[in-house]
Amino acid sequence: METTANSLVTVEKSKTSKIDQVDFDNLSFGSTFSDHMLVCDYKNGAWENPKVVPYGPVSLDPSAKIFHYGQSIFEGMKAYKDTEDSTWLFRPLDNHKRLNISAKRLAIPEIPENYFMEGLKTLLKVDEKWIPKNEGSSMYIRPFIFASGNGFHASPANEYKFMICLAPSGAYFSGKxxxxxxxxxxxxxxxxxxxxxxxxxxxxxxxxxxxxxxxxxxxxxxxxxxxxxxxxxxxxxxxxxxxxxxxxxxxxxxxxxxxxxxxxxxxxxxxxxxxxxxxxxxxxxxxxxxxxxxxxxxxxxxxxxxxxxxxxxxxxxxxxxxxxxxxxxxxxxxxxxxxxxxxxxxxxxxxxxxx
The missing domain is CATH 3.20.10.10 (D-amino Acid Aminotransferase, subunit A, domain 2)
Known part of the structure; x- marks a missing residue:
């Protein structure tokens, strides 16, 4: 695995890519996932630096509070390709603001804006080839935070995970x-x-x-x-x-x-x-x-x-x-x-x- 870093976000690249296995002309919504994901842990009262790592399972203790008390929030957003192959986001700071509104209501530590934006931008640049270019297609982006700290006592957790996963998706047609x-x-x-x-x-x-x-x-x-x-x-x-x-x-x-x-x-x-x-x-x-x-x-x-x-x-x-x-x-x-x-x-x- 190739490892790179900027001043805030560490990048650990996957040895192999799944992109050749994906039919970009027939993408369903939210069921295909790119090669990497962002992970950022909250421990000892502070958010650690975000990391871009290969997409894969997350290991949690059975007593992790997400399983018992439901401290979990998320956002939904998209990245788009234009005809010049540039990548665009739509009102991403509003998503960050709303994520923190949700976090406050569920007693989850708020994510700093630079962690959210720099982590998101780094992840998208690493997996930019995954952003569909077909008419109406886009990269669906799912930021989420959940309680990873352990314990059966009914109280807020002391540890959390902030993650972002990417799902290239086709045009969403709901029909009538x-x-x-x-x-x-x-x-x-x-x-x-x-x-x-x-x-x-x-x-x-x-x-x-x-x-x-x-x-x-x-x-x-x-x-x-x-x-x-x-x-x-x-x-x-x-x-x-x-x-x-x-x-x-x-x-x-x-x-x-x-x-x-x-x-x-x-x-x-x-x-x-x-x-x-x-x-x-x-x-x-x-x-x-x-x-x-x-x-x-x-x-x-x-x-x-x-x-x-x-x-x-x-x-x-x-x-x-x-x-x-x-x-x-x-x-x-x-x-x-x-x-x-x-x-x-x-x-x-x-x-x-x-x-």
Whole structure:
């Protein structure tokens, strides 16, 4: 193994590469992994220097607190190749900021910005050949932190691991998504951890989603924990609803993730002179709009799909179909945001970050 280093990040290169075994024309999402990963340990009250090492298993003691008390957080982001073979990131400092917001809520030590950014940039440069160049493809990036310290006592761990793994992925096509508005289960509650990207948030969604799938739906629309009267999120994504020519999304709160794609869509929509309202949205308002024809579009917004159009929804044993629009807000906004990400258009917002 070849070992190199800069002032902060040590690089230990793998002797061999798996890249020749990968079909870059047929990449699924998040199931192929590059040759290297970043590892950074928190011990004795401080983060040690990050290391880029060959991708492989992580060894943990059975008493590691991640297994027992769920101290685990993550982020999702992407790197993109343009036609000149340059590599770009999209709002990476927002991902770092949000990772630390999640860390604070779960009593995990925060990661310094230079550890995050220098570690990420070094890893991407080492595995730059893994970044797909096909139309719509990208390098999905998964930073995460978990409790590696040992002990069965219910308290924060004294040791943690910060890691970044890379997954070259093809274009994410969700197809037509039919959703069920949830009337019983909740993904989060006031005062809880819904605003954080905690692993447990997603584990808790699986069972209600499984029930919805058994009824013929693809995903769940989450409602508030108290009354189930307010629309909050779409599966693991933020949700937008278009009534007539107004785009509506709920405000962020203890229960709703401050999505980076969500924030970008709001700014781009305003730049397109689309009327945007960030406010509470009731289920009854959506149902009424579906009945009178003023409900034009619903879509999820997140890193993986960017925008995932919703073709219809179910509520109280009744299904409602949305109109098929050739040129709706969803397609317009997705093109605007992806053109910025792939360096195809002007970035007037200053979101692009060149590697």
């Amino acid at each position: 998504v039919k959703v069920l508005i949830e009337e019983k289960y909740s993904r989060s509650a006031n005062g809880g951890v819904g605003f954080a990207k905690a692993g447990g948030n997603y584990a808790g969604q699986f069972y209600p989603t499984q029930l919805a799938v058994e009824k013929g739906y693809n995903q769940v629309i989450w409602t508030d924990d108290n009354t189930h009267e307010y629309i909050e999120e779409a599966g693991a994504m933020n949700i937008f609803v278009r009534i007539n020519d107004t785009l509506i999304t709920g405000p962020t709160s203890d229960r709703i993730l401050d999505g980076i794609t969500r924030k970008s869509i709001i700014e781009i929509a305003k730049d397109e002179n689309i009327n945007v309202e960030v406010r509470k949205l009731t289920v009854s308002e959506v149902v009424t709009a579906a009945k009178d024809g003023s409900l034009k579009e619903m879509f999820g917004a997140g890193t993986a799909a960017v925008i995932s159009p919703i073709s219809g929804f179910g509520y109280k044993e009744t299904d409602y179909d949305l109109p098929e629009l050739k040129e709706g807000f969803a397609s317009l906004l997705k093109k605007r945001i992806t053109d910025i990400q792939y360096n195809k258009a002007e970035d007037k917002f200053g979101w692009r970050y060149k590697l």
